[in-house]
Amino acid sequence: MTDTLADAVSATPEPVWPIPSSLSPSRVSSFTSCPMQFRFSSVQRLPEPPGVATTKGSLVHRAIELLFELPNTQRTRAALDHCLDSALAEYATHPDYVGLRLDERGAASFERDCRKLIERYFDMEDPTMINAIGLELRLAAQVGSLELRGIIDRLELDDDGELVVTDYKTGRAPSGHFEQKSLSGVHFYSFLCEAVLGKRPAKVRLMYLSSGETIETVPTAQSVRFIDTRTAAVWKAVERACTTGEFRPNVSRLCDWCSFQEWCPAFDGDPDLAATEAVERYEQLTSTASDTAG
């Protein structure tokens, strides 16, 4: 680990809010997109209602993970169909699925979309040729009081014995302008690989299953250093926001999907009510989900 990030993780004055003890790519992205949302989700850790897109993504990830647990020669289209069946069965009583409260038509459409995504996956690569050495691999590196962590969808060895990080995406591929930004998550993973496994991956890939596009990049010493510097800057900003209590709302298109909009000051909400109301809303939803599941 370089000194840059280690220097940033230092003693701080008494904070208004507890400072999170870990950072992941999604937390870095959450803070840089909207500090106010970061406060709700990562500092106060308020529960969010499940969303169709997120649950679909988790379920498809699970189906592909099950496929890669099979020996190479058994990774066929039919096998992936069975893996999706298993994933659907696993999720049938999961709060993230039941909480969606899909009617019969909605559930059929949800399943149809999942099948389309795994069908597209098979057009993108031949899983029998992949030498996967890690699935849903959790990596964490301690830097002072801060833990950097991430979950790698798939870590594999290429024909030259080099590491390759692959991340599946079920959303749309970004336009060229946002491509580099979307790669920062996988660069973070290559940073973790180097810190934990002592080896920088030869390649990082994002597979966009909805469009069939793959974005690849080769991590370099410079890209790893950039993650180090950027994470240090984000960490400093997180510390500052927790210490002062000032989490700025950043209004953008993402507000349309924000679970905390009704408590956001940018939308005339009172953030101090979120702690009780968001929990009540979630409990109501999950108790309805349990009733439905039962």
Ligand code: SF4
């Ligand atoms: S509604 Fe928008 S500005 Fe407010 S917390 Fe959510 S993302 Fe941030």
